[in-house]
Amino acid sequence: MxxxxxxxxxxxxxxxxxxxxxxxxxxxxxxxxxxxxxxxxxxxxxxxxxxxxxxxxxxxxxxxxxxxxxxxxxxxxxxxxxxxxxxxxxxxxxxxxxxxxxxxxxxxxxxxxxxxxxxxxxxxxxxxxxxxxxxxxxxxxxxxxxxxxxxxxxxxxxxxxxxxxxxSYFLNLESEDLNRMHSKINLLTINFLTPTRILYNGHLTLDLEFHILIRNLLRRLSLLSYFHCGGDPSEVVFKKIIELAKNVSVKERHLKWYDWERYSTRQDARMKMGGFVGEITFKGNFEPFMQIIEAGEVLHVGKGTAFGLGKYEIREIL
Incomplete structure (x- = not known):
């Protein structure tokens, strides 16, 4: 992909x-x-x-x-x-x-x-x-x-x-050997710079978990690849990646909700576009996910990315 x-x-x-x-x-x-x-x-x-x-x-x-x-x-x-x-x-x-x-x-x-x-x-x-x-x-x-x-x-x-x-981002997400990937990295801090609107089970979430972030990134990256870059995500082992992501835990969470509104000319109404900003630190094995996270650092995550929402940066890798 x-x-x-x-x-x-x-x-x-x-x-x-x-x-x-x-x-x-x-x-x-x-x-x-x-x-x-x-x-x-x-x-x-x-x-x-x-x-x-x-x-x-x-x-x-x-x-x-x-x-x-x-x-x-x-x-x-x-x-x-x-x-x-x-x-x-x-x-x-x-x-x-x-x-x-x-x-x-x-x-x-x-x-x-x-x-x-x-x-x-x-x-x-x-x-x-x-x-x-x-x-x-x-x-x-x-x-x-x-x-x-x-x-x-x-x-x-x-x-x-x-x-x-x-x-170009070449994401090697087809291998069933992802669970064999290990690295010395066990702490990862991500700073969300613009309001981030991540859906899980149909609702916006503030209680972000690592597997929720990875689910959203996988969906966005695979669809961008397929519709706009001629990529084929059919071989991506989505279930395997998400299962591995569930093994990564939250060490510290300093996220807060940022509310803002925009006026939609087409709908002739004001629309709430709030999302979370701030830092979160995860603990675990990140080797299977770094290529996904680094691509998302450029391509954003969640809803409203065309507005610039969902922008984040990797602050610390330990």
Missing amino acids: YINTASFRFNLMPLESLILPSYKGSTLRGGFGYAFKKVVCALKDKECSECLLKEKCIYSYIFETPPPSDTKIMRKYPSAPHPFIIEPPSEKRHGYSPGTELGFGLILIGKAIDYLPYFIFTFDELGRIGIGKGKAKYELKNVICDGKKIYDSETKTLKPSSLSNLK
């Missing part, structure tokens, strides 16, 4: 006083969705679920992400995981004066990497539409990849080398 990703940094320059909420992921993702549909949608008066073009439409693939009609897995779900992650700035500030730079990260996954020009064009267009309170205008100043400027507002051109920024 493998997953390809590419990471970019978008730098915006407000042209007017810009007011944003503390957590900016919703504003950026919501604005992107609105502008993206305006830019690429051929039948704007149609819902994606009813549209004849939905399986060949760029907007539908990126933002609605329907599974192919002939899919062998995930048939009961109306949509596949989105092939992009917007990572908003961690700063809590609300106000940005004209000329003050605002940057955010963008991670593209699999086939979506080829659509980088659409993301750049859309965020440039969104600057003319405006975001935040009062719809303040901004300029997309530049896009950075691996420390190099691949797009800037002066030339309005994208360097061809930008599409070669690939990072």
